[in-house]
Amino acid sequence: xxxxxxxxxxxxxxxxxxxxxxxxxxxxxxxxxxxxxxxxxxxxxxxxxxxxxxxxxxxxxxxxxxxxxxxxxxxxxxxxxxxxxxxxxxxxx
Numbered sequence: 001x002x003x004x005x006x007x008x009x010x011x012x013x014x015x016x017x018x019x020x021x022x023x024x025x026x027x028x029x030x031x032x033x034x035x036x037x038x039x040x041x042x043x044x045x046x047x048x049x050x051x052x053x054x055x056x057x058x059x060x061x062x063x064x065x066x067x068x069x070x071x072x073x074x075x076x077x078x079x080x081x082x083x084x085x086x087x088x089x090x091x092x093x
Contacts (some may be wrong), residue, residue, distance in 0.1 A: 005063040023088040
């Protein structure tokens with residue numbers, strides 16, 4: 001299974017529409033995503049490391065390379081207040 005993710009600029013994210021459904025179904029994958037988000041948050045705040053976020057909006061799969069500034073139960077917060085819903089994220093690398 002080869003899935004292609006389109007690389008986009010962080011500034012584009014604000015104009016995207018996100019469905020309410022989760023892209024992950026497996027509870028272990030969902031728990032792993034939460035752990036990886038917390039790790040990426042620490043890397044962003046302490047080391048200023050950019051990470052790759054693989055996610056899906058209402059039209060296609062996308063990837064952005066950025067620094068995570070904050071994580072809530074429902075959202076990942078990027079620079080300039082740009083947010084991605086946690087439930088739309090496949091993986092963080």
